[in-house]
Amino acid sequence: MAVLYATHVLLLILSTATTLHFSASKAARLNMTCSEKERNALLSFKHGLADPSNRLSSWSDKSDCCTWPGVHCNNTGKVMEINLDAPAGSPYRELSGEISPSLLELKYLNRLDLSSNYFVLTPIPSFLGSLESLRYLDLSLSGFMGLIPHQLGNLSNLQHLNLGYNYALQIDNLNWISRLSSLEYLDLSGSDLHKQGNWLQVLSALPSLSELHLESCQIDNLGPPKGKANFTHLQVLDLSINNLNHQIPSWLFNLSTTLVQLDLHSNLLQGQ
Template identity: 40%
Template sequence: MSTSSISVLTPYTARSICPLSKHLTYLDLSHNQFQGAIPPPIAMLKNQEYLNLSNAGFHGEIPRSIGNLSSLRTLVLEGSGQKVHGLGWLSGLVSLKYLNTNFIDLGNETNWLGIINALPRLTELHLRGCKLLSPLSTLDHVNATSLTFLDLSRNELASFSVAGWIFRQGSLGFLDMSQNYIEGHVPYTSNTTKLQHTDLSWNKLSSVIPDWIYSCQDLKFVYLDNNFLNGTISKRVGNLTSLDTFGLSYNQISGEIPSDH
């Protein structure tokens, strides 16, 4: 058995986790049929950099002691069936770059945005289907400035109160906020000039197509369908030379389609 990697948990390896705690850096227990709570020794692996517990079969609450793994760079909890009572423990993961809590119920976490913003090294964030509600307040300062991937789709966001944080992310290349309940207009300004993929479909947006979209020259995929967008398509759409898909169906767009692009 490797002392740097465990992919299958057996009774033997479960007992062996503690002795290996000084060496183990990679632990993948995903897609198994374990029972009971997450073994406490997992939170004692001080040098651990990768931890994947997605769909592993564990039950109960995710131990807050995982927040002591200050060397952890990747944490995957997707669809694990676990319960989370507060995300404050995430602030201890000062090295975290990749976080995936897809389909974990975070509906009772009112300060999720502030907690995520406290992870300055975060580059990829997956919060799909977490029952997230719109933040009660906006952020005065953005710390998570390295974010390149953000998935907030299939939540219960009702407004762009989170927009001040998202649209100041100059490094953001992927943004998915589809299948929420977001009403009103798309923010008129944005620093997200590096976007390659943006999906705001299946919301209740009622503004015109924002001008900043036409300034994202790396855009390949834009999905704005199934909203209440109005106005016209700007001739500046010709600036999007990398554009592959532009989804605008089921809106209220009018006027002429630019014919020279």
């Protein structure tokens, strides 16, 4: 009898806990309604874009923007992520047009992915450097051209920056990157670095960098760097398809304690 009573009490406790859990989850979902201000900001962003496959057709002022494809909110309804990449093999045609500064209204935005779209002959907007909460920015494979804006160096929380394989992005200096002390992943593949004699010094000083992709950057010299090439946490280094035609530099061997992937293919490096 005592066993049956104890079992009944246990089941009652479990049932109550489950009910409370679902009630809390429901309450959280109910709170996940974006503000009118953020919805309007996203609609302004949409209106600046050409969307040939109607990927954003459900973005409407009559619905909650937290339910829109590509938009993710936190449990208080603040827009945290915009993921509008077009993956390889996707049925979507690329977005193009103008990226609206209305995105600055999204004060909690920490992820912006516009990769594999078609912003051909468009410069990277400098206002992106004012998205203070941004931790992840991917503009790769989207046709951007012109100078990479120095304002991106204001993104002190940025951990992931991918500008790889755009249309002839130019870099007049790298000093802005030195301010990205939280950066863990950097891809500048396809950008022209051959005039940046200090690229190794600047990038090796980033304290958190673990992955660096500089494929096809017209690099013709690997040092030696002024001082020590730190790369304290570097695990992946891609310097493939460059113009390296000298001895393999000895500082690369000093990375053996952290490096797990090194790509030097399609160069003319010499030595053992």
